Amino acid sequence: MVQNMTYDELILRIIILLRDGKIRDFRSVIDELQPYDMAFIFKEMPEKHRARYLSYLTVDDITDMIGELEREFQLVVLNKVGKTKATLAMNKMDNDDLAQLLEEMDEELKEQLLSSMEASESKAVQLLMNYPADSAGRMMTNRYVWIPQHYTVKDAVVKLKSFAEIAESINYLYVINESKQLVGVLSYRDLILGEPEEKVQDLMFTRVISADALQDQEEVARLIERYDFLAIPVVEENNVLVGIVTVDDIIDVVIREADEDYEKFAASGKDITFDTKAYVAAYRRLPWLILLLFIGLISGSIISYFEDALKQVVALAFFMPMVSGMTGNTGTQSLAVVIRGLSKEEMNKKTIVRLIFREFRTSIFIGAVCSVLIAIVSIIWQGNALLGFVVASSLFLTLIIGTMSGTIIPIILHKLKVDPAIASGPLITTLNDILSLLIYFGIATAFIHSL
Amino acid sequence: MVQNMTYDELILRIIILLRDGKIRDFRSVIDELQPYDMAFIFKEMPEKHRARYLSYLTVDDITDMIGELEREFQLVVLNKVGKTKATLAMNKMDNDDLAQLLEEMDEELKEQLLSSMEASESKAVQLLMNYPADSAGRMMTNRYVWIPQHYTVKDAVVKLKSFAEIAESINYLYVINESKQLVGVLSYRDLILGEPEEKVQDLMFTRVISADALQDQEEVARLIERYDFLAIPVVEENNVLVGIVTVDDIIDVVIREADEDYEKFAASGKDITFDTKAYVAAYRRLPWLILLLFIGLISGSIISYFEDALKQVVALAFFMPMVSGMTGNTGTQSLAVVIRGLSKEEMNKKTIVRLIFREFRTSIFIGAVCSVLIAIVSIIWQGNALLGFVVASSLFLTLIIGTMSGTIIPIILHKLKVDPAIASGPLITTLNDILSLLIYFGIATAFIHSL
The missing domain is CATH 1.10.357.20 (SLC41 divalent cation transporters, integral membrane domain)
Structure with missing residues (x-):
């Protein structure tokens, strides 16, 4: 039923469910939505319903939704959901989105938020923020699965299952050696097709195309476009794997670069959209x-x-x-x-x-x-x-x-x-x-x- | 060893292997290359080595490589490999690439090529060419796997294995009902994580975002960008699944559209690149x-x-x-x-x-x-x-x-x-x-x- 609803119908239905406190039905509607839809509904619904909407959403929903919101709305959401839920969501957010969100905050608030997060996540975000703007390092994510090269297909599947949540959208496993150097790549498809006892290093692809963490985002976009990749691993010097960049972020880079070329060309001034004052x-x-x-x-x-x-x-x-x-x-x-x-x-x-x-x-x-x-x-x-x-x-x-x-x-x-x-x-x-x-x-x- | 070679070194090595007739070593080099690399090497190598290079490549290699070549080179390759290999490669090519290739050929040659192809493939390409230029239908591929909704996870894996070759780059399975209508989508990841006896229809995601076959490619790009998809199913009226559009083609659309906007804006004339006479x-x-x-x-x-x-x-x-x-x-x-x-x-x-x-x-x-x-x-x-x-x-x-x-x-x-x-x-x-x-x-x- 939800499948064919328009946004207006969806919003109306959600508001009714919120008003009547029907959290179960609310849940079954939300489960069918994409993050973009949740974000769109949040922005379009009357302000008075927003607090309740947020309180009905799980931390996972909020994490997904924040990735699709503009900065101003991200801050509204983080403020409204309360500190605990905000911290949990930040722990789960894509690092690159989070880095972008934190970047323009004032020092004090940033420190406070970072210190309330899980140590490992906060460290990962700060690592990202150390890379120069517009570099591959700045847009990479740590939501990927790596495996040691001596693993069998069965080991790999077990590891993949235990990291199911973070392995969401990428369909490659990255293979590293003892020194954390990237030595190969294996697609989920190869994993499905492989026999359980086969060695990962016999199945993997070894001429791995990777981006350097300091490389310009535009060059990374060119690599992904050229090779039709869904994601590209990012390495530091010595070929040590530090993250991956995914194709959805690359589309944003391509669009942004085109807009920037256009703006400069027309001398139309940076970042003037329909919403600019x-x-x-x-x-x-x-x-x-x-x-x-x-x-x-x-x-x-x-x-x-x-x-x-x-x-x-x-x-x-x-x-x-x-x-x-x-x-x-x-x-x-x-x-x-x-x-x-x-x-x-x-x-x-x-x-x-x-x-x-x-x-x-x-x-x-x-x-x-x-x-x-x-x-x-x-x-x-x-x-x-x-x-x-x-x-x-x-x-x-x-x-x-x-x-x-x-x-x-x-x-x-x-x-x-x-x-x-x-x-x-x-x-x-x-x-x-x-x-x-x-x-x-x-x-x-x-x-x-x-x- | 091949992993870290520059293009110049690679070309030199390949030429030596071709000269010495070492097909085995040639094979082991080629296996580590991406289609883009094979195409680049083809274009850059001296012309006298090209015929032998093509004769050493398998039909699969040639199919992959053609997808990365410009039109003029595609025709060179199809001419040089001989009719049998050319037809085999065309049978395996992505439909949208093939449609683009055939589009500008003269009628006679086109008919001849189409009639030499497998009936099912030739029919699929002609179907594509019936959609208007710049429509979703024109850029869709039939290289995806669909399953009936009553399948179990185990059935789905079996089907996926038997269609391994064509399921290469996409990581979703599309679920249809008896009337071929699209009713759900299931990611490879969900398949890996599911239990063998689980029903596909219990695991699948039902609020499927799809594009209409007649929809403008730019709009399809907007959907893929908005939802961070890797591929989007394409349906005709009545929601009948007819193909999918993949993110790598969408990146090309985004770049092309930006170029076109830019060209028009600068009144610089269509399609002037560095190579234009x-x-x-x-x-x-x-x-x-x-x-x-x-x-x-x-x-x-x-x-x-x-x-x-x-x-x-x-x-x-x-x-x-x-x-x-x-x-x-x-x-x-x-x-x-x-x-x-x-x-x-x-x-x-x-x-x-x-x-x-x-x-x-x-x-x-x-x-x-x-x-x-x-x-x-x-x-x-x-x-x-x-x-x-x-x-x-x-x-x-x-x-x-x-x-x-x-x-x-x-x-x-x-x-x-x-x-x-x-x-x-x-x-x-x-x-x-x-x-x-x-x-x-x-x-x-x-x-x-x-x-």
Whole structure:
């Protein structure tokens, strides 16, 4: 019956069960729900029912649910359930979720919460928090099962059964030697198919792909995507197994990275969602806009430098927005290719040289087509062949320059370990604006007496 | 030994083994490799060794490897291995990969290949190809194990063992009733933990989250991400199970969708990677650039309309790039928030109204800050308070208009089922350019005699 209910029906049913105190029926509904559903229901239900809802949920439910909630709601839940239940839930939470939750808390509260937790769990979380942000170590979990290499299939199944609860979502067993070094991996499927007395080390896969704990999360995502893994083991130097990273966290990384690239690219400011408050959104966007305002003024001052030419031939102003706009557009097109490529390709010298030459040839094609077009248009519109030549030849040159700066600048920034997405947008815009206006008015000034 | 070899070392070793005809040693190296590795080695090895490499690989190896190769290489492999091996590999390939491969082949070759395949496999692929592009049905696989609901754990294990090969990467069993309707799901882990005589229907999870075969792949990705699933069952109307979609394919969807959003946003043209040829890249970018060229000319013609004002006060030209640039920038910022949000949020009336008002308030904050700034700058620079007022008040108005068009236009396009990412970039740019110049010169003309 619960199977086909909509969220609204579910919420209504749960509220009725809470009101009537029917904990058994409540339980049978909850057992059919996913953590995301429990979290969604918590957020959507009227506030007055929340305390009771939480009191009816088990520690396991609360642990699962917290993983699906936004930070602000996580804190609400931890506050409302009371210290004992909160501590129990924290003990069971995924380490990476917990580390993220604790990270932004004030020191005192964090210490207090950590000290109330089980020593082993609290130690594990603190270990995670020692790894740099965005590293594999920071997002790994200790909820996996490892076995010594001398185990038989039967031993492994026994161990798996006793760790059933924590072995929930991963379907590999990681095999280590006496020095805790990762030596192999065995899937649950191989375990099911193996004979009880077979040795794990004869069944296991030994060329294990692993991530380094200090490796960037984006690189780990690339490994998981490339190999179609469900989880990847994380090792420290000397190949000592310290945790695993699961595919569900990797999907979040991929989405977050795409959002970040997008935000930087649009200079739209970090983390503006539909829920961000207006003044916060303004505050996050303004630095970019003020920067772009001054960049616009630089163009203005270049134009003012050519004031005399402009006074003599006002028609020069008509083509100005088009020339600088096109330079910007072609630069953006190249930038997009480079930035998305940087996250996927190996950037060796050969690739870079090939890319630069490709973009150069592309810009010649594009420049030729666009300048012929604009020559025709401007001759028809302004009836002035020389003006047409000035506009067309400047456009040809600026399109090449725009493309090259959109290609080369992000590569240089990448080599300098500056994030090219964030830095090259304004840099390329400024440079392209300045160069396009200089070229346009430069060529125009050379011919001004004939125009 | 193979465990720690670099790709270069691996390729060298494999070439030596191929040359010396040591098939046994070759086998023991290959057994330790991932499909991605085999594909990488194939692509990187000198061409003269490829035929022998393929002849040493088993049909299973070739099947795995093909899944990791780009289309052009897939065709090379299928050609080189000969018809028998090619057909065997195609029988074993993931249906979705095969459908993708066949899709772009010419009709005749496709028919020929399909008819040489096993009837059941060829039927399964053709079934897939009947679903629309980008639908869940198109990317599903039939490599999963289903069991009737009356099975015991023991029955299920027996069935799983006999389907070992196809049950490779997924760790759920799907439970169906007599009418082939999906009624539950059971994880391998539950199977390992269950007692042999227990009934599957007592262990299984019944509130199964499934995707509709016609559902958009992006929505399926959202489900998998939300619920942290490794695979999701796909049903047709009446809840009949027709296949499953796995998380590794979903990661590809997420990456592809992000790339597409990015491409559209930057108007950079579809599918331009580092390997695209120069003329192809030019061909894909040119439509956008030509469109933007004419948009630039629209601005130019508006300026030409205000030629007299510009002749009288040339300084108006100095602020022109800044005003229209800023309008474009603020529009882009809003557009980015809306477009990324559209793929995540439920767009109901309440959300939309709230978003529009948020953006409106944001634009007032932004407009106020920027116009005060520009007033100060222009008074200092041009020493003309009235000019400062004209520039500041136009900027204030155009920033509000830019923000609103960047918010409202993509929402309207989304409602009209037009992809807002692709259509709203140029539309918003054009509209913002026209409006910003009209406002700027309009206000300027009103005060022209005092300037």
